[in-house]
Each structure stands twice: as C-alpha cells, then as structure tokens.
Amino acid sequence: MPSENRFNWGSFGQLLISLLGILFGLGGAGLLALLGVMPLIDGSTDGQQITSVLTMAWGGLLVAAICLPSAVLAVRSLMGHAPWMRGGRRRLVFASLLLLLWPLALVLANATAGSSQSWLFLPPLLILVVGIPVFWLTSAVRSGLPPESAQRTWGVASFGLVIGPPLNLLIQIAVLLVGVVGFGVYLAGQPGLLGELQTLSQSFNLQSDPNRVLDQLRPYLEQPGILTLGMLFISGLVPLIEELFKPLGVWFLAGRKLTPAAGFAAGALSGGMFALLESLGYLSSASADGFITFALARTGTMLLHVTTAGLVGWGLGSALGEKRYLRLGLTYLGAVVLHSLWNTAGILPALVEIPFLTDRLQGLATASPYFLGGLSLIMVVILVVLNRRLRAPAVEGARI
Template sequence: MTAQDPATRSSRNSFLTIAQLVISLGGAFVSILAAAFLLIADRFTQTQPGIDRTGLGQINQLVVMLLLLAFAGIPSIVLCIRWLRGIEPGEAKSNRWLLVASFLLIVWLGALYGGALLLNNGQSSPFLLVVDLFLIALPLIWLLGLALHRIKAGSWKRFWGLVAGTFYITLPIILIVESIILITAILAASALPGFQDFFNQLSALATSSTESLDQMLNELAPVLASPQAMYTLIFGFGLLIPLVEEFLKPLMLWLFSRRHLTPSQGFAMGLISGAAFALVESLFALNAAGGEDYYAIVLGRTGTGLLHTFTTGMMGWALASTWHDGHGLRLGLIYSGVVILHGIWNSFAIVMGFGSLPFQLPGTVSDLAEAAPWILGLMAVWMLTILYVMNRRLAQEDQPTQPTLV
C-alpha cells in the first residue's frame, strides 16, 4: 500500500468510502446483535418446561454464521479507515487464486466426506459450519480465479466493500422482497378451495419427526404430484425469484454508475457480488441439510454458486458497458438472458427434487427428473466456457495499447 496526497482525492471517493465504512460497521453490529438475540432466545427456551425444541438444534450454527458475517466486515472497515488516513489499498490481483484453489480441491474432497460424517453422526456443531464454509467458499474462489485472471478487478477496498455491501444491504433487500412475494402468494392462494387442508398438512410435515417423514410425504403425494403444485413452484422459483434476484444482485454496482467503469471492471465487480451472494445463500441451505442428502446439496450448491457468480458477472459487464456507451438494448437482452438461464436452472432443480420424493410422478415429469442432472451439468459446463471466453476477451482489452512503429 502507498500513501496518497489527500488533496488528489475527490469528494466522490470520500463519500463512497465513508458510506462503505458506515455499511460495514452497521452490518457487523447488526449481525452481532442478531447472534446475541438468538443466544438469549435459546437460553430462554432451555429454562422453560414444555417448550418443543424440535428444529432448534441448529441454533449454534446460526449464531456462528451471523458472527462470520460480522467478521467479514472487518477487512472493509480496516481498509476504509486506512484510506481515510491517506494509505491507498493495493490492487486485488487474482493471478494465484486459481492455482491455490486448484491445489486445495484435494482437501475439498476430504472436507466433503468429513462434513457428511459429522452430520450422519448427529454432530451438528459450529465446527460443521466451518467445514461448510470451506466447501462453499473454495469453488467460488476457484471461479473468481478463473474469471478474473489478468483482469483489473480494482482495489482490495473495493473488493471487500462489494462483499460487505452484498452481505449487509443486497441480501436483506432480496430477502424482504421475496418474503413479500411469498406472503402475497399465500394470501392469494388462501382463497382457493382445499388450501386450508393443504396448509395444515404442510404444517404437520414441518414439525414431523424424521421417522414419519416418508409417511407424511406419501399422504401429501396427491397434492405435491399435482400439475398445479408443480406449475406454482416453477412459476415462483423459475420466474419470480430470478426476476428479483438478477435485478437486485448487482445493486452495489449502481454506486459506481458515475465512476466511468470499464466493462472489465463491471464484470469483475459483478462476479464478486454474485459470489458473495452465493456464499451466504449456500451456507443457509447447507445449515438446513440432512446427513443423507449432504453430498447432493453440496454439489448442487456448488452449481448454484456458479450460476449466481456467472449471471451477476454478466449483469455487471452489461451495466458498465451501458454506462460507458449508452446502449440500453444490450442491458435488456442480458437481463432477459440471465433471468431465463436462472429460471431454467431452478425449474430443473425443482423437477430433480420431485424425482427424489417417495411417490410416482407423471411420465413426462419423471423423464425430466432423470434428465435434470445431465441438463444442469451441461449448463454448468456452458457457463464455465462463457466465463473463460469473457475473461480472455476482457483481459485483452485491459492490456495497454502498443504504439504503432513507423
């Protein structure tokens, strides 16, 4: 890091740095506050007789997860304070990320086995969350190393600012919007015939023991296997959620809309934002995973991490390119494309999930469930290929133009 004359710094830079510092401090504080609240609530339930503690066994993991979110704000806080004191942060170079992450993939396989072993032995401990963090973060680091190789990704202050902004601003906003959509959908569905019976069955399923899970699923089979249920899930997860998430995931980039970002900078910032979003989403998904489906969920979340990183990277590239040349059609096409891609991914993931349930599916759905892993795998290969191509193209654009010799 190097010192820089404060007079050369624009008020815009100072405003963004102060805003980043406030967001990081506020997000870390709220995360710690939420962790303390969960601990107090957990201790209270332990002292109250007759309270059903089913489902509360993962409270310690949630507390550790919130503390990790708070800890993630520390690099941003430190770098902002140093910048305000006149110390310029270094450039976030990813040249060695891919090599180190590739080497650690061997360790990743061992951690995958260890995580499943801990769950199967009933040891849902905070240590398991550390294993989950490694399992989710390493593929994301590998992806960033691949996609950002030789691309100017900006400073470390910007990198950690995007991570903190995604954790503390983007994720809560997406959660609030999706919750509003879910509540609206439930209220609308409550007017349909038979909704109350279906809701009561789902409530019983949510509180049932593992031993009665198969029996409850068999009782719900006619409802879950109905076209209405499938179409509703696909409409929600295949259209509404992609529309919301792909619109909001690059939210932090809008703070830089007047900073004359290059397309490669927008691409890099989108990748970082998407990877940060995928990290937290996947940790919450793994926190709710059971031992039997642990392998499938880890592999599935690895693929979903690729999806979120890819789509937000493309949106970042489209936003920066549009701010650069004013061609809004490109942005509209990219947004439509990533929403469709996200929707197809979610739809096949839902169909594949139906295929694992203990009841007979209609012929077409059953065929799609069998083909879903192959289709999702092909989509993952396609996204990796596009990331590599985009990296080669943008890295070449970042190279300084050589003067023509005459």
C-alpha cells in the first residue's frame, strides 16, 4: 500500500488542467458571446458570422462542463477517497438512447440553419449534432473493456480537450510559418514573380471581395509546385502531427500501470474529444445548403479520429505497460496511413475543379465517396476487433 503521506501529483496535475479548462471555457464563452451579440445590437444582418461565433461560445461552455467533473473527482482523490470504478455497458445504453434523438437534432439544425433566427437556435443544436455521435462512438469503443475509474475517464477527456487540440494547432501553425519563410526565401531569388505578387497585393484591401481576390490568386495557387506542397501538408504533415499529439490523454496515464486496453480506451476518448472541437468548428461555419450531407460527412471524420487515436493509444499502452515498442511504431504508422488516405480522398473533389487536373482526376474524384465508405468500414472492423480482443472477462456482480 502506498504511504498515506505521499502527495498525489497526478490528481494535482489533473486538477490544474481541469481548472484551466473551466477558466478558459467560461472566459472564452463569455467573450465570444459578447462578440456575437454586439453585431446584433448594431443591426448587423450577417447571421452566418454571428452563428459561428455563438457556436464557439457554446463550445466553450461544453469544455467547461466536461472539465468540471474532472476537477471535482481530482479534489476527491486528493482528499484520500477511493476511486469510483465504472464499466461501459450502461454508458453505451444511455448513449444509444441519445442516438435515437440524433436524427431529430439533425433535421432541426438543418431547418434552423436557413432561418433568420439561426444564431439563437442553431448553436445548441450543433452541440447535439456533434456531441451525440462522439459520445456514442467513444462509449461503443470502450464498452466491455476492463472497468476504469471515473476520475481517469474525466481526466483523459479534459486533457484531450484542453491540451490536445491547442497543441496540435500551434504545431501546425509553426510548420506553416516555416513554409512561409521558405517561400519568402524562394521569392527573393525570383524578382519577377515577387514583383507580380507585390503589384497584385496593392490592388487588395480589407473591403475587397474574397471571390475576386481568389480569382486573381488562382493562377498562382494552381501552380503544380504549390499544389504539391499543399498536398504534402494536408496528406502528409497534418496526419503525422495529429496522430502524434492527438492521443496525449494516454500520456496522462503514464506511470499508472497502463495496459493495452486502458491505452486503447484513453486513446479513443482523446480522439473523440479532438473530433468534438474540430467538427463543431467546421459545422459552425457550414452553409444551409447541403447541411445534412456535410454533417453526415463529419461523422466519418469523427470515426477516423476515434479509430486512429485508439490505435496509437493501444500502441502506447503496449509500449508503456508491456515494453512492446514495435507495436507502438506499427500502430502509429497505421494511423498516419489511414489519416493520409482519408485526407487525400476528401480533397479530390476540390482538386478536380482545377482545369489541368480535371481530366486526370475525374475518375478518382467520382470514386472518392466509395473509397471513404470503404475506409470507414475498415475502421469499424479495426475498432470491433480491438474491442473484442481487449475485453475484460465477465465478472458476476461487477459494479457498473
């Protein structure tokens, strides 16, 4: 038995992260709500922008709500109380009941998206449209696995919300900045191209029509070299970065007798939290036309994030708990490949609009939805197989 006087640094760290999430969640929600309401007071008619800002305000409230139980349970642990153990079967039943309401939330969100009052009703509906499938996916993946403490579950969720997405974003911005610097060095050796871009930039201002700006920049953006770099970033660097840092919630459990099953569960939950914020951001700016189709497509991306983070989490659990480092390398590689294939298939329909690529990619773009469907099926199989493999043996009378 550990000494009663030994300070629980893990719970203390969890408390700090949770309080940070509550602080930034509530503070960000208040600031964004103010920014969203001010245009309404001024008589602005840009409902799409207002809705987007208020949706992110609701997202801040959601982050704070998820971090609150984590903080309470961390305090409870610091006070010396025994952890509450939880299994996943009843959680899955509850999530499945909520899933029955998801089509209704989707239809209501679609109807609200085109109304003049979308800023009022759409943000909370988007929380349901995004939150319900994420909750069901993470519950289904973890159902039947060995029971885990409620503190661990909420701690991983908080870590995945507060640390994972911001860190991923900062690293991707840093990579982009390096690319911008590299492009600047290249332009320094191309005085003709640099002069063209300087002349073009002088014709733009803050009031310029974005479509006009895009049309004027299109000849430069459609250069093979620029397109290649864009593809390398979207289908290469982004998967490498996200699959490395997305399952950071698993590292939260390092040193706590981490097992492959615990790593898989924590990874899937971390991926779900990442998907929650990312999908909420995308849907907050989605147009009313084709809203349901776009929302359904985002559920595929949620499945991707849960699967790949779960894979890497399983590898981390195997490496930290069983010293199986080769499995960690293979699972990370597999997650990156899945993510890269998904991103590539997802941007093909956009690439086919570029004139000199239309004939070359038309067939691939047409097959893209079927390819994404096949990848989704593969990911479902991966999750089912891993869940069956890592399941805990049935124990009569186990607490749920």
